Amino acid sequence: MGETLLLGQTLAFTGDPFAEGPDAARHDPYGAVLIRDGKIAATGTADTLRRAYPGAWITDHGDALILPGFIDAHAHYPQTAIIASWGKRLIDWLNSYTFPEEMRFADPAYAAKTAKRYFDLTLAHGTTTMASYCTIHPDSVDAFFAEAKARNLRVLAGKTCMDRDTAPEGLRDSAQSAYDDSKALLNRWHGQGRLSYVITPRFSPTSTPAQLSALGALWAEHPDCLMQTHLSEQSDEIAWVKSLYPDARDYLDTYEAHGLLGPNAVFGHAIHLEPREIVRLSETGAALIHCPTSNSFIGSGLFDMTLAQVVRVGLASDTGGGSSFSMLRTMAAAYEIAQLRGNALHPAQLLWLATTGSAKALNLQDKIGTLAPGMEADLITLNLASTPAIAQRKARAKDIWEAVFPTIMMGDDRAVTQTYIAGQPLK
Template identity: 50%
Template sequence: MPLTRKAYRAAILHSIADPAEVGIEASYEYFEDGLLVVDNGKISALGHASELLPTLPADLEITQYQDALITAGFIDTHIHLPQTGMVGAYGEQLLDWLNTYTFPCESQFADKAHADEVADIFIKELLRNGTTTALVFGSVHPQSVNSFFEAAQQLDLRMIAGKVMMDRNAPDYLTDTAESSYVESKALIERWHGKGRLHYAVTPRFAPTSTPEQLTLAGQLLTEYPDLYMQTHISENLKEIEWVKELFPERKGYLDVYDHYQLLGERSVFAHGVHLCDAECARLAETGSAISFCPTSNFFLGSGLFNLPMAEKHKLNVGLGTDIGGGTSFSLLQTLNEAYKVMQLQGARLSPFKSLYLATLGGARALRLEDKIGNLQPGTDADFLVLDYNATPLLGYRLKQANNIAETLFVLMTLGDDRTVLQTYAAGNLVHQR
C-alpha cells in the first residue's frame, strides 16, 4: 500500500546525545508544541509547529494530540521470546531458575504452531509497550526464529533475532551440536538477514552451555557474514562466573572466553555485565562491544547491581534490556523505574534524560543503528510512540503538578507502564493503538 505524507502534532522530545558525554542540556531536543512529518515510512521534518506548518501543504493530514508526548520508539537490547510463558516464575536464582522453569518452557518451541502463537503474543506485547526494535533470543529450535521473523516482517518492524546455540550443560531435549547449530544458524542467516528491516544475531546462550567447538563456529559465522550481530550473556550471577572459571580454566576470566573465540566486536551485545571489572569494561569498549543493562531481571533473580558509572567512564555503549522472562515487564518505562533504583542503591544519580537516552538512542548505538532508529532526526525510520499524560488517574493528577519536561519525563518513567503508550508507529504505520 502506498504510504503518503502525514504529520503529527504534540509535545515532542527525543535524545540526540549521551548526557554523560555532552551534559544534560545538550543531550535532547524538546518542542513544547512540535510537529513530526513522515514521508513513506521515514521522518522528513521535525520542529516547532509554528515554524513548520507554513511550509506544508494546506491539505496535509495532521493528527493532533492533547496532553501527550511523542518520542522515539523504545529499543530493547535483551529479551527472550520463548520465556514469554514463564514470566514471573517464583523463587530461584539464575542457574536453578534455568533448570526449573526456562528449559522446560523453551522445549515447547519444537512445535511450529506453538512458536507462531507465542511470536504473535510477544510482538503484540512489545508494541503495546512502545518497543519498536528488540534484540531477541529464540530457542534452540530454528522455528522459533522463523515464527518471530515472519510475524515481524508482516508489520515491517526493525528486529534482530537468533537461534540459541547450546550443545552442553542443558537437558538432552534442548541441545543441538556444534555442527547442527552452525548449519541451522547459516540457513536462518541466508533466509532472513537483511530482509526488509530484519537482522540476524549469532546467539550462543552463554559460555557454560557451549563447547569450545561451538564457540569456534559461532566466531566463524561472524567472519563469514561481516554485518551479523552476536548476543550472549556475561557476568550476571556470581555462581555463574565461578562455573565459567571451572569450565574454562585456561582463560583469564569470563570475558576472555568470548574474546578468545572472537565474539567481541561492534555488533556484539553482552547481557547483564553486573560483575564486570574495570579491565573487562575497557576491553569491551576497545572492541566496540556493548552491554545490555537489565535492572528488572537483575533485581528479580537477585543477581546484583550494574555499575553504569564505570561503563560511562570507559565510554562503553550501554542499552537497556527487559530480559523477559527473568525480567517481569515488557515495559521499558518500568525497566527505567528499576534502573533508577539500581543507581540510588549505589549512591549514583540517573537523570530522566539519561534514562531516555538508554531506552532509545543508547540502544540504537549499542546496535550500531543510530543512523536509522533511536531518535526523531529527519532521515531516520519513522518508529515513534505517543505517550498519554492521562493514562491513569494518578498519572494525570501527578503530571498537573510537574513544572518542566524533566519532571514530566521522570514521572512518566516512574508511574508509567504499557497503559501510558497510546499509539506505537513503525516505519510510519500505526502498529498499536491502546
C-alpha cells in the first residue's frame, strides 16, 4: 500500500492532562499525519512531512482538527432501539425496557440487524472503538463481532451472563453454561483481526455466587482478556446487593471474593464508592468508566472525577441507558456533572477521556487513542464550525481550547467530517 498524508490541525497527547494540565497536549495548527499500512507512520508539521514524504497521497482537511477516533468504553449495543426511553430508576428501567428488548436477541437476524444499525450510528459520530455488553445469547456476540470484523473495527464485547431469578426466565443461563458459552465465544473471536473478547457478568444482583466464581475461573485461565461489569451505580442497587450478599464487605467485595478484580477489570459507573473500595481499585490497578449521560438520565448520581488521580478512568455513552450515541455529547455531560461537584474539567481533559484515557482504561493504549507513530490509524476529523451557533463562538477563540470547547458542548455528528478506520476513509 502507498502512503497517505493527512493535513489539518492536529492534537496529540504526550501526557495525562489530569496530572500535567493542558501542556500534556501538543497542538499543531498546520499539522500532518502520515498513514502507512493502516497505521500512523509519522506525525509533525505539514511542511516537515510534505518535504519528507514527497510521494505521499495528500488529503487536505483544511483547518479541521485531526484526532484519534473516539473510544466508548462501556455500551450496550442490544439497547440501541430503546435509547431515550422515558426514564425510571435503574431497576425499573431494566425491567420495563432493557430485559424485554434483550429477549429479542434470541433471533440471530434481529441481532445482526441491530449490530449493523449500531455501528452505522456510532461511526457517524466518530466513535471508532467500543466495549459493548451483548445479551445472554451467543448469537448476539457472533452478530456484533461479525459486523465489526467486516468493517475492520477494533472492538471489545462479551456475552452478558445472568443466572439469578432476579432476571427474567428468558434471559437466564447457569453458572456452567455461562462458563461454557463464554469460553467457546472467547476461543472463536478473541484475537481475530482487531477483536477482543471480554468476560461479562452483568452485575452481582443478576448472578449467583456460583456464576461469579465460574467466570472468575475463566478469567484466571485467560488473564489477557478484560472483565467488565457494573459497580455502585445507584443507592437502591447497592442496598439490593447487600441483601443478596449479606457477608460481603461492600459491593466490590462481591466481585473480589470470586476472582473478578485485577488490572484487567473494568467497572462501569462507580458513583457511590466506599473508601475501602477506592483503595482496592487503586491497589489492584482496575479501571473505572464514567457514564455521564446515563448517570443523569436514570438519576444515578454524580461521578467523582478526582478519582482519576488514583485509578484509570475512561468515558462512555452507556447507550441505551445513556441518551446519546455521541461522545461529544458524552464529554459535554461529563463537564456538566463535574461542574456540579465544583470541578471545571478543561477541554484537554475531556478530549483525553474520550481518546487516550479510554484507551488506557481498556489497556489498548499501545494500539489506539493518540496520534503517534506505530498506533493504528483510527482517526476522525472535526469541523470546529459545524453549525452557525458553534461557528460564531469559535470565531472569538483565542487558542485551540476555546476553539474546540464549543464543539464539545454543542457538537454532534455534523461536526465529524471524516472517519478513518485503519487508515481507510469511510465517507
